[in-house]
Amino acid sequence: MRNIKLTIEYEGTRYSGWQRLGDSDKTIQGKIENILTQMTRSKIEIIGSGRTDAGTHARGQIANFKTDSKMDLSEMIEFLNRYLPQDIVVKKAEEVPERFHARYNAKGKKYSYYIWNDLIPSAFERNYSFHYSEKLDFELMNKACRKLTGTHDFIGFSSLKKTKKSTTRTINEISIQKEGNLIHFTFVGDGFLHKMIRILMGTLLEIGSGTMKLEAIDEVFERKVRSDAGMTVPAQGLFLDEVYYRD
Structure with a gap:
């Protein structure tokens, strides 16, 4: 199982904040999880470093997720940025130790x-x-x-x-x-x-x-x-x- 750390930039104007709200498609977390699930063909949940409120922006939000996917990191970035809305951009993807936790660490x-x-x-x-x-x-x-x-x-x-x-x-x-x-x-x-x-x-x-x-x-x-x-x-x-x- 791989642990992938993402550095994310977003313009938060039209979103209800970072945190996924039920089945709402109006959160940053929800948008990214949907694309990751399509990419890996398995249900993905990401852990953010913390919540940001509705309308707040980020230049360097950090999140991590675990996956069995063998996809190359550069291919992950390319896939995410191709299918995410233009106001959400994944700037970097890194493989990190299994114990890394975006929020707790x-x-x-x-x-x-x-x-x-x-x-x-x-x-x-x-x-x-x-x-x-x-x-x-x-x-x-x-x-x-x-x-x-x-x-x-x-x-x-x-x-x-x-x-x-x-x-x-x-x-x-x-x-x-x-x-x-x-x-x-x-x-x-x-x-x-x-x-x-x-x-x-x-x-x-x-x-x-x-x-x-x-x-x-x-x-x-x-x-x-x-x-x-x-x-x-x-x-x-x-x-x-x-x-x-x-x-």
């Missing part, structure tokens, strides 16, 4: 979020960024990034209710880069809770526009209450860039 992830910061929206960036017209204080936002970096209980910055699982995560980096009207935020950490990046982004924007005080971050960490944090920004500005694994 992931040690960290890198995400990007894009803001279109101008009074006038962009027709071209509407599916790949969040239009936010308020003037932003970058010095304040950078201070907020430093407060959010490190190891904390991030439950107040997530959509999770109470859970028995740990909600402590480590963020290694949050950086901001301005490219004209487009602002690129980068998040690197060992893992992120449900909607955590979208809520962190909303918090950064509200601090940057002056509708929330910088000290609110400390209050969210202390009180662990979701309503103390900023808004949840839309999914279309979010990209999964890379998933990290130990060698």
